[in-house]
Amino acid sequence: MLVLGDAHATEPDRRETLLELYRSLEPDRVIQLGDLEYYDLPAPTWFVAGNNEDFDVIEALRAGDRPPETDNVHLLASTAATVGGRRVAGLSGNYAPTKYDLPRAELEGERRRHFTHEDVERAAELSDVDVLLTHEAPTGLLSYGYDPGCExxxxxxxxxxxSLCLVGHHHRHREAEIGGTSVVSLAPAWERYYTLDPKTLALEAHDHDRGPDSVSDR
Incomplete structure (x- = not known):
């Protein structure tokens, strides 16, 4: 299974890198961690929305609609799906303290990029989750002289x-064991791609010009 970090595919060179990964690796399924920004893809892709997206498209996908400029994309927004025999759940969006307590219906324009308490509460009610996808990181994973994680x-x-939590947004590879969960922040898709073994949840990182590096084996 192919796993990709942030794509930022509105930029032509990054879109070409994204599509070349699909062409060269020919994956049968893909997991992506947000800031996708391009929704017409060659293989089935399950993703969480990031803070940089076409939010009209994202809201349509949230509502279960299928806009004409989309193909093979499945949004995980406080929902779960079976992917490669594993139950994969996702929380879409990033955190804004001033918007968190609002109802999602009150978010407008670019503010639709955030998650709210309603989104988190719905996600927390999911069951039997093997892999959790988030755009924001938990605490204890990254440091910039401060911890950017979200409680x-x-x-x-x-x-x-x-068993496994995969994180986008930060454009850097980091790993930690947090409360019994293997948590990995992914490098962006133009730097690395990852492969996940659904049977073992072993994750391997692949630099575009190097071989694989083992990340986790759960």
Whole structure:
């Protein structure tokens, strides 16, 4: 299974890199961690929305609609799907303290990029989750001289106890064991791609010009 970090595919060179990965690797299924920004893809792709998306498309996908410029994309927005025999759940969006307590219906324009308490509460009610996808990181994974993690992601890890949590947004590869969950922040798709063995949940990182590096084996 192909796993990709942020794509930012509105930029032509990054879109070409994204599509070349699909062409060269010919995956039968793909997981992507947000900031996708291109929704007409060659293979079935399950993704969480990031903070950089076409939010009209994202809202249509949330509503179960299928806009004409989309193909093979499946949004995980406080929902779960069976992918490669594993139950994969996702929380779409990023965290804004001033918007978190609002109803999602009150978010407008670019503010639709955030998740709300309603989104987190719905995600926490999911069951039997093997892999959790988030755009925001939990605490204890990254540091910029401060911890950029979000306590609401910590709460989801505690509620769902997934074996593996994959994180986008930060454009850097980091790994940690948090509360019994293997958590990996992914490098962006133009730097690395990853492969996941659905049977073992072993994740391997592949630089575009190097061989694979083992990341986790759960």
């Amino acid at each position: 609401h992601i910590d709460g989801l890890l505690e509620a769902l106890s997934p």
